[in-house]
Amino acid sequence: MKKLIYFLSIVLVVVSCKDEPKDYVTLSGKIIDKNSDSVVVRSREFSKTIKVNADGTFADTLKVVTGVYNFFDGNESTTIYLKNGFELVVSLDTKQFDESISYTGIGAEVNNYLAARALKQEEVFDNNNLFALEKPAFDQKMNEIKSDFMALLTTTENLDSLFIEDEKKGIDGFTLYIADYYAEKQYLNTFLAKGKASPKFTDYENFKGGTTSLDDLKGKYVYVDVWATWCAPCRAEIPFLKELEKAYRGKNIQFVSVSIDKAKDHDKWKKMVADEQLEGVQLFADNDWKSQFVTDYKVSGIPRFILIDPQGNIVTPEAPRPSSEDLKTLFDELKI
Template identity: 25%
Template sequence: MRFVLSLALCTFLLFSLQAQQAAITFKVMGGKEKTVRFMRPLQGNYFINELTADTLDGTGTLVIPNKEKVAGAYGFVYKKMYRLFVKPGKSYTVTIDEKNQANPLSIEGPEQEGQLALANLSFEFYQSAASRYHKQDTVFAHNKQRIQHELDSCLAPFRQLHAQHKIDDAFYSYAEILIRNYYAAVLSTTLMWPIRELEFNKDSARYDAQKINRIHGYWQELAAISNIFDARSMATDTYADYSRTYNGWYFRFFLPQMQGVFKQPANEEEYQKAVYNVLVDHYKQEPLREYLLASNIHELLLEKRYQSVIPGFYQSFIKTYPRSRYTPLLTPGIAAVKDFLTKQEAEFAKNQLFVENYASIETVDQLTALSKGKTVFIDFWATWCGPCKEEFKYNKDLKEFLNSKGIELMYVSIDKEAADKQWKTMIKYYNLQGTHLRASEKLYRNIFNAFNHNDVFAIPRYILLKDGKIMEPDALPPSKKSELYKQLEQYL
């Protein structure tokens, strides 16, 4: 009996030791970059957060202890994104050999073939993919069939590995819902164009109840691709795009319009209230409801939107979920929101100027004409754009360089009129020294047509103007200091 107990104790201690020593090793061979960014799952769930940046050691290696208690996906970024499905107590080694151009990636560890298939999975930006489908064919049934075919092709390797018992049920379930959510995001986005053309006013000659009901049915058909209420989706990064599209276009806009209860938000705060209320009203199942409410608040905090409604969302959340695992990730950002709100009544600095009658500027030609007789560096940004505000960290060095070269700095916001107050407060909060204008709706459409790529105008975006002409339509960001300065100097 003592022998059996001793054997059991030794087995337990051995397992515990292995679990403590389990690690994820990331290796780069022949690479010049020394930084790897990664994001851990939160108790098995994908919860959008700022990527952790770490430096490779002298051998090009980074070791991360595997302390996970439940299975979940890590995201690694080294020139591109890689996913790794990590299980408790297991060790993995991800190697990128930059000299091997044909097959640079190798993975050692459990379910190796599945891990390679997952890490090599690459998705086109869902809005660009939706635009491509819509341009080729505007019929929903045709796009659904084509997307289903692509989905099946993408999922086929995982089905085969699962059938061969090379990946288990948990791995396959994750891969399946990851892929399904991506294609559901694409298909739901294709509905954006027909919805924009609808007339919901029953007194209008353009009102077509049959067409509205048909599009309503399309939203129900999305469940065949991926069920928006499937709690397994919390483990995947693709659910964020799918739920954002579904909640924004169907629950917040289409359904209220169809029911005759839609109210156009008067400003950004009212819009965010409407988005938050969609989650409260339509998601009753836990833990999905808690997850989506926390994700909504956290995304607003990461984007540094700083709306006055955010502290109220936070108070409501912690009251409903006093022991939520998400609260520690939300709390630090709330203090920054409160600090921002104190700046609303402050005066503008002397070097924060506004283009006279900027609302009358409606074309890119009129915008570029502002640079006649001088050189102007333009920063396109918006109050809702997190990466735009990250680049503001480098404004001091940028301003010094531009001043030394006689280049003026202009900030062009693409915010809507409803965000006017927020826009002006952010100018003060981030101490944006230079000339400012907020693009009118006509100017924004003109900017979009001039600078979009695959029907997407991504910001932050930087251009250089000289004497009324566009010299550099795609300048580097301020964070790439030396490369940007060298790029600009060739036009001086």
């Protein structure tokens, strides 16, 4: 009898241990054509690097605060929802990163939802026809898009109530952002349409001395780079811009870089221009983001590139970046 009681006690201990939720996440998976030898799971307060084996497999445990994290493989990334107790298995092919990523295991439903939502958001952004609609048709289409996002959310099983409420707010925020983006596009396509007189800048400080105004540059095409020293994507374009300036030296085009650094970072701007040996016309805007030229062009993110013709008229308020082959195609069409 004592042996039986002892045996039952052991069984109860084992069962209770199995039922007790884990206080960590098990994260594993396989990446086809991996971009890096490691993946990184990161938030503002958390970072964990996980080794990726030669065959693309990886596995580790993470102790987390419940919430959304960024999952990086090299420069590619996606959002991932983690909660202690999850046993999540990730599968993806980097050749179609967003389209291929999928999840199995405990916690798969919420993460497959996030992957599907991200694809829908990308489809909205890539739908040029949406932003060409007249306002009534655009509003109707946005109602349909919002309903589509809500349907995806409400039909996904095993979602936390707090997560659902946050997602509803996120859907509202996304649709408002798209509406603002539509309004900006309409402004660019009307007030900043091709052939319209370009907004001007006057007496911007020139790194080489004195001041420069847009009118001083008439007679040549002007390719304007709106940037700042703190902007990583801006700095990433610098090598391509240098190559472009070298390739078009002596041609009918002037390359102008307008820094919108704040006044307190003026010396930082001068040092970077000197250290990086930046070429072209290097100017410092008179009032950072609030400079009239910047606000007239509705610059809300940088780098931003603008192309102006020799008469001072707009060619495009959103020119391709130096790193894009589309820019050279545009220059060829203009016979620069």
